[in-house]
Amino acid sequence: MAVAETDGKRRDNRRGRILDAAAVEFARSGYSATSVRDIAAAAGILPGSMYYHFASKEDLLAAVHAAGIQRIKERVRAAIETADDPWDRLEAACAAHVETLHASKDYGSVIATEFPRRHSPKLRARMIEERDDYENIFRSLIDDLPLPESTSRKYFRLALIGAMAWSIAWYRPGEDTAEEIARHIVNLFRPAAEAK
Amino acid sequence: MAVAETDGKRRDNRRGRILDAAAVEFARSGYSATSVRDIAAAAGILPGSMYYHFASKEDLLAAVHAAGIQRIKERVRAAIETADDPWDRLEAACAAHVETLHASKDYGSVIATEFPRRHSPKLRARMIEERDDYENIFRSLIDDLPLPESTSRKYFRLALIGAMAWSIAWYRPGEDTAEEIARHIVNLFRPAAEAK
DNA sequence: CCCAATCGAACAAACGCTTGCCCAAACCGG
DNA sequence: CCGGTTTGGGCAAGCGTTTGTTCGATTGGG
Numbered sequence: 001m002a003v004a005e006t007d008g009k010r011r012d013n014r015r016g017r018i019l020d021a022a023a024v025e026f027a028r029s030g031y032s033a034t035s036v037r038d039i040a041a042a043a044g045i046l047p048g049s050m051y052y053h054f055a056s057k058e059d060l061l062a063a064v065h066a067a068g069i070q071r072i073k074e075r076v077r078a079a080i081e082t083a084d085d086p087w088d089r090l091e092a093a094c095a096a097h098v099e100t101l102h103a104s105k106d107y108g109s110v111i112a113t114e115f116p117r118r119h120s121p122k123l124r125a126r127m128i129e130e131r132d133d134y135e136n137i138f139r140s141l142i143d144d145l146p147l148p149e150s151t152s153r154k155y156f157r158l159a160l161i162g163a164m165a166w167s168i169a170w171y172r173p174g175e176d177t178a179e180e181i182a183r184h185i186v187n188l189f190r191p192a193a194e195a196k
Numbered sequence: 197m198a199v200a201e202t203d204g205k206r207r208d209n210r211r212g213r214i215l216d217a218a219a220v221e222f223a224r225s226g227y228s229a230t231s232v233r234d235i236a237a238a239a240g241i242l243p244g245s246m247y248y249h250f251a252s253k254e255d256l257l258a259a260v261h262a263a264g265i266q267r268i269k270e271r272v273r274a275a276i277e278t279a280d281d282p283w284d285r286l287e288a289a290c291a292a293h294v295e296t297l298h299a300s301k302d303y304g305s306v307i308a309t310e311f312p313r314r315h316s317p318k319l320r321a322r323m324i325e326e327r328d329d330y331e332n333i334f335r336s337l338i339d340d341l342p343l344p345e346s347t348s349r350k351y352f353r354l355a356l357i358g359a360m361a362w363s364i365a366w367y368r369p370g371e372d373t374a375e376e377i378a379r380h381i382v383n384l385f386r387p388a389a390e391a392k
Numbered sequence: 393c394c395c396a397a398t399c400g401a402a403c404a405a406a407c408g409c410t411t412g413c414c415c416a417a418a419c420c421g422g
Numbered sequence: 423c424c425g426g427t428t429t430g431g432g433c434a435a436g437c438g439t440t441t442g443t444t445c446g447a448t449t450g451g452g
Contacts, residue, residue: 014431030314033228036408048410049432057408113311115365118226155380162362163355169311170354184351191387210397232442244444245398253442399448407440412433419428 015053018043023064027109068107069130072100086144091186098164099178112168211249214239219260223305264303265326268296282340287382294360295374308364
């Protein structure tokens with residue numbers, strides 16, 4: 001769940017802890033409502049010490065975003081390989097997507113709620129690139145689906161990703177599992193394959 | 197599009213202009229990245245003058261949220277009455293929803309991107325209440341649909357609203373119209389009615 | 393001439409970030 | 423195995439700026 005522990009080298013431990021703390025705070029309050037002091041306090045260091053590991057607050061957000069995308073990409077890629085049927089592959093991908101979004105809730109929440117257009121051109125470009133790269137997984141999964149010609153694959157993808165992303169807004173722990181959510185959502189889209 | 201002009205009374209003109217300016221700034225940068233000075237500058241007044249009309253910055257957000265919800269509710273309610281068939285009514289509602297979300301982009305964007313959980317308990321409660329009230333329109337529209345028992349109406353509603361809300365994230369003016377977007381999305385869900 | 397409405401100026405607090413200094417562990421030639 | 427040196431990491435303090443908000447003075451239409 002946290003990045004800190006998984007970074008073999010002891011050397012990077014502190015950096016990982018700051019990253020985790022930043023993800024938690026950014027997820028809870030949003031980027032601009034979160035102060036460097038908040039993050040430092042959550043990480044157990046003083047504000048100034050953060051700047052040894054990250055050049056700026058913006059750099060810290062970039063690192064959280066990159067780590068979050070990388071993680072969800074890995075999980076989804078791994079999940080896909082467990083199935084052969086195109087619909088099963090999509091369902092596996094969605095389950096992994098929703099699961100990761102809520103399991104490492106902090107990183108997932110940052111990805112789902114920090115809009116690129118609200119950040120500097122430089123960071124915006126990085127975020128969009130990383131997101132596009134990730135969405136390409138779904139692009140190719142959906143390309144493999146046997147859909148009627150009348151169904152727009154573009155809207156299929158956007159609606160699917162939107163429906164999953166929105167779960168961040170309404171999900172309450174203890175109700176349904178991420179797998180159930182993903183299964184329900186995919187089942188909603190599944191009949192679209194047989195439509196004329 | 198703007199509230200300012202529509203408020204008959206001259207007396208409320210300034211209040212409406214501040215409200216519009218706040219919606220624009222909140223939509224562009226988010227609540228906490230927007231300063232009272234930004235809003236005042238956009239409204240053509242001095243920062244202090246805002247406090248004659250609104251008790252606080254938070255109150256201003258509450259007013260923008262309420263105005264946005266009220267507007268979208270009116271449009272959707274009106275759109276529903278143009279049709280009798282349950283699916284047509286849903287499609288009309290979705291078209292009005294997406295259209296309003298993008299037409300009065302500022303108010304719509306604030307609704308779609310300001311998460312209640314990130315605000316004070318008082319404001320959070322108000323926002324959730326207003327949203328629930330609005331979502332009840334869709335709740336009853338979906339109750340009227342002839343869906344197979346295996347289809348969860350709850351997930352149907354959440355996925356539909358999520359897919360529409362997400363359009364804020366990817367929509368670029370000049371590509372598709374709001375009506376086309378809504379039609380495509382509803383058509384994706386429509387086959388779910390005939391599934392076993 | 394009144395009073396709603398706005399201005400102009402200021403407030404304390406919080407902001408992102410920089411700087412100068414310090415300490416312990418790791419490293420490495422002799 | 424020693425002892426000097428490098429280096430990862432953190433501390434304490436404060437820089438200048440921006441924040442939300444307050445408030446007495448000022449203005450102008452009815």
